[in-house]
Amino acid sequence: MIAAIKSEFRKLFSTRMWWILAIVMIGYLAFVGILMSIMFTLLGDEMTGGAVQGKTLAVTIYGFINPIGYVFPLLIGSLLFTSEFRHQTITPSLLSGANRTHLLLSKLVVSAVVGLLYGVIAVLAMIGSSAPFLQILGDGHYLGDSEVWKLIAGSLLVFVLWTMFGVALGGLIVNQVAAIVVILAMTQFVEPILGLVLGIPEATRGVAQFLPAAAGNAVVGSNSLAMGTGMGDMLTRTEGAAVLMAYIVIFALLCRFITLRRDIG
Amino acid sequence: MVTSPTIEVTSLTKDFGPVRAVDDLTFTVQPGRVTGFLGPNGSGKTTTLRMLLGLVRPTSGSALIGGKPYVELDRPGAVVGAALEASSFHPGRSGLDHLRAYAPHIGVPDSRAHELLEFVGLSDAKERRVGGYSMGMRQRLALAYALLGDPSVIILDEPANGLDPQGIAWLRQLLRSFAAQGKTVLVSSHVLGEVQHTVDDVVVIARGKKIHASTLAELSALASKRVSVDGPDRARISRLAIDNQWQWDTGNRGIVVHDVDASIVGAKAFAAGIELHRLVDEEVALEDVFLRLTSQVDAPVSLGGQA
Ligand SMILES: Nc1ncnc2c1ncn2[C@@H]1O[C@H](COP(=O)(O)OP(=O)(O)OP(=O)(O)O)[C@@H](O)[C@H]1O
Ligand SMILES: [Mg+2]
Numbered sequence: 043m044i045a046a047i048k049s050e051f052r053k054l055f056s057t058r059m060w061w062i063l064a065i066v067m068i069g070y071l072a073f074v075g076i077l078m079s080i081m082f083t084l085l086g087d088e089m090t091g092g093a094v095q096g097k098t099l100a101v102t103i104y105g106f107i108n109p110i111g112y113v114f115p116l117l118i119g120s121l122l123f124t125s126e127f128r129h130q131t132i133t134p135s136l137l138s139g140a141n142r143t144h145l146l147l148s149k150l151v152v153s154a155v156v157g158l159l160y161g162v163i164a165v166l167a168m169i170g171s172s173a174p175f176l177q178i179l180g181d182g183h184y185l186g187d188s189e190v191w192k193l194i195a196g197s198l199l200v201f202v203l204w205t206m207f208g209v210a211l212g213g214l215i216v217n218q219v220a221a222i223v224v225i226l227a228m229t230q231f232v233e234p235i236l237g238l239v240l241g242i243p244e245a246t247r248g249v250a251q252f253l254p255a256a257a258g259n260a261v262v263g264s265n266s267l268a269m270g271t272g273m274g275d276m277l278t279r280t281e282g283a284a285v286l287m288a289y290i291v292i293f294a295l296l297c298r299f300i301t302l303r304r305d306i307g
Numbered sequence: 308m309v310t311s312p313t314i315e316v317t318s319l320t321k322d323f324g325p326v327r328a329v330d331d332l333t334f335t336v337q338p339g340r341v342t343g344f345l346g347p348n349g350s351g352k353t354t355t356l357r358m359l360l361g362l363v364r365p366t367s368g369s370a371l372i373g374g375k376p377y378v379e380l381d382r383p384g385a386v387v388g389a390a391l392e393a394s395s396f397h398p399g400r401s402g403l404d405h406l407r408a409y410a411p412h413i414g415v416p417d418s419r420a421h422e423l424l425e426f427v428g429l430s431d432a433k434e435r436r437v438g439g440y441s442m443g444m445r446q447r448l449a450l451a452y453a454l455l456g457d458p459s460v461i462i463l464d465e466p467a468n469g470l471d472p473q474g475i476a477w478l479r480q481l482l483r484s485f486a487a488q489g490k491t492v493l494v495s496s497h498v499l500g501e502v503q504h505t506v507d508d509v510v511v512i513a514r515g516k517k518i519h520a521s522t523l524a525e526l527s528a529l530a531s532k533r534v535s536v537d538g539p540d541r542a543r544i545s546r547l548a549i550d551n552q553w554q555w556d557t558g559n560r561g562i563v564v565h566d567v568d569a570s571i572v573g574a575k576a577f578a579a580g581i582e583l584h585r586l587v588d589e590e591v592a593l594e595d596v597f598l599r600l601t602s603q604v605d606a607p608v609s610l611g612g613q614a
Contacts, residue, residue, distance in 0.1 A: 046411075048411035049409055052407055056401070056404035057399040059399075129395070129397045131397055132395075134395050136362060137384060137389055138383075139383065140378040140380070305364060307357045307363050307391075
């Protein structure tokens with residue numbers, strides 16, 4: 043297994059995708075960080091009637107890291123599998139070591155590490171871009187505050203989980219284009235809309251919090267997208283992480299018993 | 308000398324939906340010899356090799372390496388080296404990185420990757436991305452991958468595709484030297500001529516079925532038996548062929564009878580009172596034998612000694 047994991051690391055870091063995606067992520071998060079921090083410090087009182095300021099504002103803005111950023115760990119995770127099928131490197135991969143369960147597990151291990159790396163990068167991009175504006179234009183960056191530190195820890199954890207989620211999803215939808223389309227559609231349209239639609243009626247509100255994105259927000263501890271509307275119950279951090287883990291386990295099992303049982307060739 | 312594992316394929320069958328790609332195939336591949344696995348396009352060579360390597364699950368039958376299926380081998384990457392159709396590369400990865408990615412899993416140090424790139428003649432291109440490699444360079448890289456674990460069983464699918472004449476000669480030498488070291492070598496091809504000077508044994512398949520398995524020498528013996536017969540009454544000659552269950556066809560100078568000695572044809576014709584004007588033993592190229600074997604799938608040719 044150790045050897046298989048080492049091979050997986052080399053596969054990922056010997057192509058350009060990991061840093062290209064990381065750069066796009068930095069750009070996207072920094073853009074949102076700058077935009078949001080300027081907008082809320084200058085116009086926040088008018089927009090929210092003074093409800094979001096000080097520490098709440100810092101946590102809210104830093105909390106955008108999950109809803110804005112989670113598409114990236116999902117994508118890089120999914121590529122761990124889809125690129126093997128797209129370029130047929132799955133053949134040499136399974137010749138080097140024929141145990142297909144080990145292949146899946148070593149990809150999950152590697153994705154956890156890569157997820158942590160992406161998490162660190164994302165935190166730096168999000169906080170690095172917004173904290174200066176919060177400090178200069180607003181009430182402060184609150185970086186010494188324990189609530190902010192919990193949010194950072196939650197962000198790192200959720201990025202680890204999203205990347206593993208990506209691996210499991212990519213292992214189920216091995217067609218690279220299909221996997222990317224599904225991830226983009228889910229993260230950019232389906233989940234936000236579904237979250238809103240399910241989040242409003244009393245009856246379905248409970249269901250909405252089990253959607254992956256909502257569970258991810260719970261891990262971070264900041265429900266940024268639902269902010270201000272006062273809706274959407276949120277799970278606790280632990281519950282959120284458990285929900286994401288459940289998704290990962292289910293998809294990984296489906297990957298093992300559907301994709302990895304098929305003929306390769 | 309190493310004692311390398313034997314490859315044993317027994318009643319191997321694979322259906323892809325309605326298509327029977329491999330049909331009740333049985334053969335063995337002995338250590339210390341190069342075995343050519345021959346068949347026209349779509350005859351099931353790659354599918355057979357993929358089953359042997361645990362990538363495709365047989366519908367029935369078994370394919371064993373040293374008595375075990377590939378997936379049950381202890382360190383398969385170090386026992387068996389395989390290169391299937393040379394397209395399994397990430398275009399954005401360099402040749403060196405391709406080998407380095409698999410080295411840990413196979414259990415060899417990175418120095419082995421450099422060594423092999425040198426060995427296959429890619430050391431100048433090893434830092435370049437594979438997307439820019441030519442067909443022949445990809446073949447060489449695939450071969451380097453196959454040899455990474457210094458395997459004692461070597462399985463190559465059409466390794467000569469895209470190689471230049473020097474490359475082919477070099478590959479031939481290499482395969483001969485592996486056999487001389489006692490390794491088990493199985494090489495597929497759709498052209499007999501390509502492996503004619505390399506192999507000791509041949510297994511010929513067509514439409515998934517084995518139609519011939521023997522040593523190359525025995526196959527060559529088949530090649531020389533082609534008798535051209537002609538006379539004033541060609542209809543009687545062809546009836547004679549049918550009556551004797553000879554394989555025959557009409558050539559440009561009469562009738563061609565296969566796999567029978569000219570003396571026998573002459574004797575039978577004499578006994579039947581058929582006048583002959585021509586009775587010639589024709590030497591044929593081995594390739595013609597292969598073509599003839601593979602175009603008559605429904606008439607299997609059996610030979611005593613099987614490879
Ligand atoms: N994954 C698959 N799904 C469906 N049919 C397949 C699959 N793989 C192979 N086949 C079919 O099985 C048959 C044998 O194919 P195979 O690739 O084994 O032939 P081959 O002898 O390697 O041919 P070539 O010389 O062209 O490489 C063909 O009819 C092919 O269409
Ligand atoms: Mg083939």
